[in-house]
Amino acid sequence: MVLIALRHDYSLYNSVGSDCRYGAGELRRVYGNCLYFISTENKSSFIKKLSLDGSIEKLTSDNGSVDCFDISSEGIIFIGLRDIKLQELYTLQNNIETQRTKFNEKIVETKTIVKPESFNFQNDGVTIEGFVLKPVNFDEKKCYPGILNIHGGPKTVYGEVFYHEMQYWANEGYFVFFCNPRGSDGRGDEFADIRGKYGNIDYDDLMKFTDKVLEKYPQIDCSRIGVTGGSYGGFMTNWIIGHTDRFKCAVSQRSISNWISKFGTTDIGYYFNVDQNLSSPWNNVEKMWFHSPLKYANQAVTPTLFIHAEEDYRCWLVEGLQMFTALKYHGVDARLCMFRGENHELSRSGKPRHRVRRLEEITKWFEKYLK
Numbered sequence: 001m002v003l004i005a006l007r008h009d010y011s012l013y014n015s016v017g018s019d020c021r022y023g024a025g026e027l028r029r030v031y032g033n034c035l036y037f038i039s040t041e042n043k044s045s046f047i048k049k050l051s052l053d054g055s056i057e058k059l060t061s062d063n064g065s066v067d068c069f070d071i072s073s074e075g076i077i078f079i080g081l082r083d084i085k086l087q088e089l090y091t092l093q094n095n096i097e098t099q100r101t102k103f104n105e106k107i108v109e110t111k112t113i114v115k116p117e118s119f120n121f122q123n124d125g126v127t128i129e130g131f132v133l134k135p136v137n138f139d140e141k142k143c144y145p146g147i148l149n150i151h152g153g154p155k156t157v158y159g160e161v162f163y164h165e166m167q168y169w170a171n172e173g174y175f176v177f178f179c180n181p182r183g184s185d186g187r188g189d190e191f192a193d194i195r196g197k198y199g200n201i202d203y204d205d206l207m208k209f210t211d212k213v214l215e216k217y218p219q220i221d222c223s224r225i226g227v228t229g230g231s232y233g234g235f236m237t238n239w240i241i242g243h244t245d246r247f248k249c250a251v252s253q254r255s256i257s258n259w260i261s262k263f264g265t266t267d268i269g270y271y272f273n274v275d276q277n278l279s280s281p282w283n284n285v286e287k288m289w290f291h292s293p294l295k296y297a298n299q300a301v302t303p304t305l306f307i308h309a310e311e312d313y314r315c316w317l318v319e320g321l322q323m324f325t326a327l328k329y330h331g332v333d334a335r336l337c338m339f340r341g342e343n344h345e346l347s348r349s350g351k352p353r354h355r356v357r358r359l360e361e362i363t364k365w366f367e368k369y370l371k
Contacts, residue, residue, distance in 0.1 A: 008039075008056055009188035009189060010039050010040060010041045010186065010188065011039065011040050011155070011185050011186070011192075012027075012028075012037060012038070012039060013027050013037075013038050013039070013040070013045075014027070014038050014040055014045040014065060014066065014067060015040040015045065015153070015155065015156045015157050015185035015186060016040060016043070016044065016045050016064070016065040016081070016156075016157055016158075016159040016161055017151050017152070017156050017157065017158055017159070017161075017163070018065065018081055018161050018162060018163055018348075019163060019164050019165055019347050019348050020081070020086055020087070020162055020163070020164050021067060021081075021087060021348065021349075022087065022349075024067075024068060025067070025068025025069070025070070025079065026068050026069060026070055027068060027069075029069070029070065029071050031071045031072075033051075033052055034049050034050060034051050034052070035049070035050040036048070036049050036050075036059075036069070036071055036076070037050065038066055038068075038069070040157060040185050040186045041058075041186055042062075042129070042157075042186045042187065043118075043129060043157055043158065043159035043160060043180065043186065044062050044063065044064060044065065044159055044160075044186075045064075045065045045066050045067075045159075046058050046059065046060045046062075046066060047059045047060045047066055047069055047076060047078065047092070059076070059092060059095075060078070060080075060092060060097065061097060063080075063082050063083065063097075063160075064080060064081045064082045064083070064084075064159060064160055064161045065080060065081040065082075065159060065161050066078050066079075066080050067079045067080060067081065067087065074093070075091055075092055075093035075094075076091065076092040076093075077089060077090070077091050077092075077100075078090050078091075078092065081161040081162055082099070084113055084115055084116075084160065084161065084162050085104065085108055085113075085162060086103075086104035086107070086108060086162055087103075087104070088100070088101045088102065088103060088104065089101040111167075111171075112136045112171060113162070113167060114133045114134060114135075114136060114167060114170045114171075115160075116131040116132065116133055116160050117131065117132045117133075117134070118130065118131050118132075118160070119132075119212075119216065121208065121209065121212045123204060123205050123208040123209075124201070124204070126182060126191075126205075128179055128180065128181060128182075128205055128208075128209060129179060129180055130177065130178065130179035130180075130209050130212070130213065131158060131160070131177065131178050131179065132175065132176070132177045132213060132216075132217060133166055133167070133169075133170040133175065133176040133177070134170065134175060134217075135170055135171075135172075135173045135174055135175060136170055136171045136173070138219075140219055142219060143219055143220070143221045143224075144173060144174065144175050144219055144220055144221065144224075145173070145174050145175070145220075145221060145224040145225065145226070145366070145370035145371060146174060146175035146176070146177060146213070146214075146217075146220040146221070146224070146225040146226070147169055147174050147175070147176050147177070147225070147226050147227070147228060147366065147370075148177055148178070148206070148209075148210055148225065148226070148227045148228070148247070149165075149166060149176060149177070149178040149227075149228055149229060149233070150178070150206065150227070150228070150229030150232075150233035150236045150237060151178070151180075151184070151229065151232070151233055152229070152230050152231030152232045152233050152234075152254075153183070153184065153185065153231070153232045154181075154183035154184060154192075154194065154202065154232040155183065155184065155185045155192050156184065156185055157180050157184050157185050157186045158178045158179065158180055158184075165347070165359060165362075166178070168359065168363070169363070169366070172363065173371075174366070174370070175213075175217060175219075175220050177209070177210075177213045179205070179206070179209045181201075181202045181205035181206050181209070182194055182201050182202055182205055183201075183202045183232075194276075195275065195276050195277070195278055196276075196277060196278040196279075196287070196291075198235070198239075198276065198277070198291045199236075199239045199243075199291055199293075202236065203236070203239060203240070203243065206236065206240070207244070210225070210246070222246075223248065224248055224369075224370045224371075225246070225247055225248060225370070226247055226248055226249045226250060226251070226365075226366050226369065226370055227240055227241075227247045227250045227251075228250065228251035228252070228253065228362065229252070229253065230253035230254045230255070230347060231253075231254050231255070231256075231314070231315055231344070232256075233253070234252045234253045234254050234255025234256065234315065234319075234320075235255055235256040235257075235293065237250050237251070237252040237253075237255065237304075238252050238255050238256070238257050238293035238294075238297075238323050239293045239296070240302075241293075241300040241301075241302040241304055242293050242295075242296030242297055242299050242300050243296060243299070245301050245302060247302055248302070248303075248369045248370055249302060249303045249304065249305075249365060249366065249368070249369035249370065250302050250303070250304040250305070251304070251305045251306075251307065251362050251365055251366070252304055252305070252306050252307070252320065252323065253306075253307045253308075253347065253362075254307070254308055254309065254312055254314070254315045254320075254344055254346070255293075255306070255308075255315060255319055255320050255323065256293070256315055256319050257292065257293045257294045257297075257319045257320070257322045257323040257326075258292045258293075258294045258319065258322055259273050259277055259288040259289070259291055259292045260281055260285065260288050260289060260292065261318060261319070261322065262315070262316070262319060263280065263281055263288070264281075265316045265318060266313055266314060266315065266316050267313045267314060268314060273288070277291055293323065294322055294323060294326060297323060297326035297327060297330065298326070298330055300326075300327055300330065300332055301332060302332070303332065303333035303334065303365075303369055304323075304324075304327055304332070304333075304334050304335075305334070305335045305336075305337065305361065305362065305365040306320040306321075306323060306324045306334065306335070306336045306337070307320070307337050307339070307346075307358060307361065307362070308320040308321075308336070308337075308338050308339070309338070309339045309342035309343050309344065309346045309350070310338050310339060310340050310341070310342065311341065311342060311343045312342070312343050312344045312346075313343070313344070314343075314344040315344065317338060320336060321336065324336045335365070337358075337361050339354050339357075339358065341354075342354055346358060
C-alpha cells in the first residue's frame, strides 16, 4: 500500500449559495480508477478529478456553480448555475462544456437580470472579494438606497450566480452588495477559521467592504442603507445592529442571538457552538455570552424585522424571539414574522406562497425605511 499526501486546501462539495436550486444529485463518483468530485474554490464550484498518483485536475470552467453530476464513457453531465441563469443541464465532452437544455429560457428572457460587478479589497493584509448589483436602469446622476446581504454558514460563499432575492431588489431600484468575509469557504482552512472570533474579524471585513462599496459607488445614499442575512448572516445582522448605527434598517432571518440558549435548543448546538466558540455553558460560558448579539441588544437603535420558521431546528425561533423582545423592551421599532410549517430552508425550498410572503415582508421593510 502506498499512501499519498494530498495538497488540496479547498473544500469538498458545493458551497456557492443561491435561492434557486431544485432537488439534489451526485456530488462525487468513482469512475475508471479516478475519483470525481465537486469542490468549491474562491467564488465558484468545479468538478475535479483525483487520480491514483494523487494529482488533482480541474475539469469545468470558472463560471458559477456545478450543483451535481454523473459520468459515463460518453462524458460528464451536470446541473449548473452558469452565466447568471437558472439551473440547466450541461455536458462536458473533450474538455468542452455545452448547454443541453433551455428549461428556464422563456422565464429569463422576460426579466432584467443584472450581472454582478466584482472587486477585491484589503483588510488586515487579507484580500477579500466583493460583488455589487446596480439597480436596473441605473443612472449615475441619481442617488439610490443600498442593501448589504450576508451569506449563511459561515462556511459558504457568494458567487456570480443567479440569486433571486438580490435580482428582485436590483429590479426594485436598490444597489445590492455582498462579499465573502473571513469565515467563508473556498479559500482554505486558515481563511475559513473564525472559531472563537465571531463578530470580530468577520465584522471588520463586512464594515470595510461597506466602506469600499460606498467609496466606489457614490450614487449610493449612505443614509439609506439596510442590512440583511440568514442563519450565520442572521447572527451577523444581529451583531451589527448592536455595534453600529450606520444602517437605517435591518432584516434578521433564521438567526442566532444567544449562543448559550442555542446550545441546548437546536439540532447542532451541542457540538457546533462548542467548536465555533471554543467554549460551552460549563467551560468559559462568559465567552459564549461575549459573542452573543443579545448581550449588546441594549445598544441597538436600528429598526429590525425578524423572520423565523416555526420548525427551524437549526436556528430555533427562540433566537429571533429573544432579540425581537430585547429591541421592543428598549424602544426600538421591531417586527417578528413566523412561518408555520417551514424550516431552516424557507427562503430556498419553502412553500411558494410562504417564499413570496417572506420576500414581500422584507421588501416592505426596506421600502418603509430606505425609500
